Amino acid sequence: MGGVRAWRVERPGPVATGPLTPRDLPTPTPAEDELLVRVLACGVCRTDLHVAEGDLPVRLPGVVPGHEVVGVVERAAGEFREGDRVGIAWLRHTCGACRFCLRGRENLCPSSRYTGWDADGGYAEYAVVPAAYALPLPAGYSDSESAPLLCAGVIGYHALLSAALPPGGRLGVYGFGGSAHLAAQVAMAQGATVHVVTRNPAARALARSLGTASATADKPPEPLDSAIIFAPAGTLVPRALSALDRGGTLALAGIHLTEIPPLDYQAHLFQDRVLRSVTSNTRAQAREFLSLAEKLRLRVSTRDYPLAEADQAVQDLAEGRITGAAVLKP
Ligand SMILES: [Zn+2]
């Protein structure tokens, strides 16, 4: 059988040093409870960049990154049939027995494993996934549009829930990439006023075209009930906290954040302000978001790259040249 074109993280380091290497790998062999999936599209998430650059410690040497995988089932298992379109996301194993799993918070399971970090992901022509962690995809989206829903969309949704936005509230969104542009649309569909803060002029234009109340490089024009930081910049934390109204909540949506400057209790936290992080997501949250996406028919801003140009896509993401989400097409 022919080899499979895939990319591996063989030398984690700055993208400029070329941490991704193209390889012809054998088609992966699924275990009894796993699906074999032919990849149709794979989104490029900022977490892939953190894996490639070594911001996240190596868990599987030479891992194939990519955890926003849209594909078609070639060997069935569980609830899925041959020919089904399925999604493979970040979370791919939890223990089912720890206090977090038993409490419905499997996103906090200490034994959790992740696609494109602990196991090979979707920067490839084929991927395998435990059937119990594969996701049905919403109708009405192309392969490219579906990919970013699987992590960017789901994490944005989890962050939005964590930000505890009151009905009709004022939401600040810091950074406006793949995840933020989807979360902002969900919030607006639920009646929120959304203010976007980003240095990237193209991202501000995208925000305005989606109907946000404001989009600025500076600060929101009114106090916020809730805010979400999507950019991996710790310096935004005191800025976003001081933009919160009394009782407001700030959620941090990234898996990695640069250093947070010292906080001033009066200026940043007093008056019941809340600061919290967002860690992965449960399968239930993923399914809830995907069915919501089918109802809302979100606009997904994507830019396709051939799989052979994955290294370029990751570099463009690192350098802020992508508006919306980059998607690899085998
Ligand atoms: Zn567990």
Ligand SMILES: [Zn+2]
């Ligand atoms: Zn991701």
